[in-house]
Amino acid sequence: MKTLPLVTIIEVQATAPSLHDNTADLDRLKNGVRALLSRPLSERNLCIPYKCMGRVAAAFRAGGFRGYAVLSILPWQLDIIDFLPEKTDYLPALALDLGTTHLEATLVDLLTGKTLAHGHTVNRQIEFGTDILSRIHFAERGGDGSGLELLQRAIVESINELAGELVSQVDIPVQEVYALAVSGNTTMVHLLLGINPYHICREPYIPLVNDPDPVLSSEIGLELHPQALAWVLPSIGSYFGGDLISGILASGLDQAEHTSMLIDVGTNAEVVLGNREWLIACAGAAGPALEGGVAKMGMRAGAGAVEHVKIDHDSWQLKVQTIDNVPAVGICGSGLIDLVAELYLARIVDLRGKFQDEFTGQPPEQRAFVREHLVDLAGEKAFIVIPLEESGTDAPVLLTQIDLDAMMR
Numbered sequence: 001m002k003t004l005p006l007v008t009i010i011e012v013q014a015t016a017p018s019l020h021d022n023t024a025d026l027d028r029l030k031n032g033v034r035a036l037l038s039r040p041l042s043e044r045n046l047c048i049p050y051k052c053m054g055r056v057a058a059a060f061r062a063g064g065f066r067g068y069a070v071l072s073i074l075p076w077q078l079d080i081i082d083f084l085p086e087k088t089d090y091l092p093a094l095a096l097d098l099g100t101t102h103l104e105a106t107l108v109d110l111l112t113g114k115t116l117a118h119g120h121t122v123n124r125q126i127e128f129g130t131d132i133l134s135r136i137h138f139a140e141r142g143g144d145g146s147g148l149e150l151l152q153r154a155i156v157e158s159i160n161e162l163a164g165e166l167v168s169q170v171d172i173p174v175q176e177v178y179a180l181a182v183s184g185n186t187t188m189v190h191l192l193l194g195i196n197p198y199h200i201c202r203e204p205y206i207p208l209v210n211d212p213d214p215v216l217s218s219e220i221g222l223e224l225h226p227q228a229l230a231w232v233l234p235s236i237g238s239y240f241g242g243d244l245i246s247g248i249l250a251s252g253l254d255q256a257e258h259t260s261m262l263i264d265v266g267t268n269a270e271v272v273l274g275n276r277e278w279l280i281a282c283a284g285a286a287g288p289a290l291e292g293g294v295a296k297m298g299m300r301a302g303a304g305a306v307e308h309v310k311i312d313h314d315s316w317q318l319k320v321q322t323i324d325n326v327p328a329v330g331i332c333g334s335g336l337i338d339l340v341a342e343l344y345l346a347r348i349v350d351l352r353g354k355f356q357d358e359f360t361g362q363p364p365e366q367r368a369f370v371r372e373h374l375v376d377l378a379g380e381k382a383f384i385v386i387p388l389e390e391s392g393t394d395a396p397v398l399l400t401q402i403d404l405d406a407m408m409r
Contacts, residue, residue: 004073005110006093006179006231009084010036014065025057025065033069033080045077049227052081059083070178072229074214081178081227092116092177094163094224097243098184098192099123100132100267101300103158107166107177117169121162124154125191130300131267131285132187136197145196152194156221163224177224180217183233185241185268186210193220193232205238239283244270254279286333295403297385299330304392306335306385311342316369320385327392331385331399339399340407343383348374353408355381355401 014032017023023031030046037046048056060067063085070082070091090109097104103123107116128151129135141147167174182192186207190197193215195208211234217224233242244264248254253262255276262272269286272279299305306328308321322328331339343349348356348370355374359367373384377400386397 004041006073006181006229007081007091007110008071008073009068009088009091009111010071011087012036012060012065012067012069016065025061026053028065029056029060029069029080029083032065033071033078037078041073041078044074046080047077048080052079052227056080056083059085072179072227074229079227081225090116090172092167092172093179093181094166094177096159096162096180096182096184097246098155098182098188099243100135100185100188101126101130103162105159105162105166107170107172110179116172117166119162119166119169121158121165124158125151128154132185133201135191136187136201139191139196140198148191148194148196151191152220155188155192160221160223163222174223175225178228180222180224180228180230181233182230183242183246185243186235186238187241189232189235189241200238207235207238210235210237239268240270240281244272244281244283248272248279295331295336295399295406297330297397297399297403298336299332301332301334304329305332306330306339306397307332309335309338309342309385311346311369313346316365318369318373318385327390328386328397329392330397336399336407339383339385340404343399348383349404353404355383355404 010033012029012032014028015021017028026048030048034042034046060083063083068084068087069080070084072079072081091111093108093110095106095108101123102120104120106118108114109116125135128138135151139148139151163174163177167177182189184192187197187200189212190200190208193212197207199205200207212232214229214231217228217230218226220230222230233245235241236245247262247264251262253260253272253274257275259273259275264270265286267286268283270281270283272281274280301307301323303324304326305323306320307323310319312319320328323332340349346366350356359370375382375384380401382398382400384396384398388396391397
């Protein structure tokens with residue numbers, strides 16, 4: 001079956017009214033559009049939303065009853081949301097990945113399918129909590145909905161800022177963005193729509209909605225076309241959201257003959273295994289849970305975060321890369337995974353995630369490396385990643401046994 005766009009345009013050439021044809025302007029427009037529709041669109045109701053009536057009627061008459069009707073395509077009806085006197089070169093819509101930490105968006109031309117602009121920004125909700133659970137708890141603050149309102153306002157402001165940046169790249173008014181498609185985890189969708197996610201983290205972990213109907217973007221404060229619909233990809237559970245669904249669809253995992261695995265690691269992590277016959281999935285915390293939530297020196301991926309670690313087994317030198325190549329101030333999630341893997345490969349950490357005690361059988365260079373980096377701090381073993389004199393803070397950057405134990409859990 002042919003995939004329908006969220007929005008389309010139809011050229012209308014209607015006859016002008018006369019004493020012999022007193023059809024009202026908007027009825028005339030609807031008749032002209034309906035005559036040009038083919039199945040399956042012709043089987044749906046054709047409507048003009050109340051807030052569009054005056055503007056659409058004025059544009060239709062000003063254009064001499066000829067021009068281009070902009071149709072928003074819903075499963076049950078078609079809405080005429082705009083009327084253009086001339087054919088447009090583009091029909092912009094926004095595809096948004098609603099991440100817990102970052103937002104990624106692509107401005108797409110629905111006429112050609114081409115990408116017009118792409119960008120990203122930080123999710124401003126992060127000031128109220130770095131992970132999903134902290135935001136769910138913040139939404140309950142005061143018991144009067146004020147926390148939820150702050151969270152919704154923060155994400156809406158983030159989206160508006162990002163949309164403004166994208167349209168400025170191609171010199172398009174943001175009011176000409178006719179649709180929005182959103183994929184995000186279940187909690188982020190609740191917060192965007194201003195719906196309390198309270199029950200998502202409480203047994204039996206049931207969200208208020210998995211498959212929300214499209215909502216007018218203006219109703220939630222988004223500054224797009226006044227009648228632009230926000231289409232939210234459905235979730236399939238408390239911790240399997242539309243972001244996972246979009247990943248499955250984009251990768252073709254659900255159509256694959258052979259068994260494959262999809263791994264999505266962000267602030268949260270989801271893993272899907274399967275093929276066209278079956279799919280199973282699991283989810284867990286990642287991002288902040290591998291950063292500030294695990295290691296004392298853990299931090300979000302930002303300037304000065306250790307993001308890559310390599311131990312050279314020939315020279316026994318430690319090579320560390322930080323984001324933006326500035327002095328290290330902490331270790332982000334990818335850096336932690338890198339570091340622990342390298343420590344294991346160097347036999348400094350064992351399978352249990354414990355620092356080794358005995359290195360007498362190792363080459364002299366390795367023993368010297370261990371003496372330099374593996375230290376005892378108040379009875380606790382720690383691995384020095386960056387010494388104090390090279391650190392971007394007033395302390396060395398290190399990984400302790402407590403950090404390792406937390407990671408293993």
